[in-house]
Amino acid sequence: MxxxxxxxxxxxxxxxxxxxxxxxxxxxxxxxxxDQPFINTASALVFKATLPTLVFLSIIRADLDATLNPPLLGFYL
Structure with a gap:
């Protein structure tokens, strides 16, 4: 428990x-x-490079058989 x-x-x-x-x-x-220029550069790096890469890698590693349930998708459509 x-x-x-x-x-x-x-x-x-x-x-x-x-x-x-x-x-x-x-x-x-x-x-x-x-300083502020470093913050701007680091933010651009995170939001334009590393975060999209993280999302992409998470999507490729996802178990699509468990996620893509056709009856459930049909229910939502």
Whole structure:
């Protein structure tokens, strides 16, 4: 049986790296180690290159036999 603590730890395991990166970026910006041009370049890299690659790789690795259920697709059409 899954306990509340297990659910909390799973959620924390998933979200903690995101919050660490956000606060690390805020801290580095405040102490002046990164500037606005770097932020613009990094954002462009993430949104134009790495994120589409991640989506593409997730789609190719997906189990389409389990996902593409013809009766279910027919129901939605």
């Amino acid at each position: 899954i306990t509340l603590l297990d659910t909390f730890l799973r959620t924390l395991e998933t979200t903690l790296p995101v919050f660490v990166m956000v606060f690390l970026g805020i801290g580095l910006r405040r102490i002046g180690w990164i």
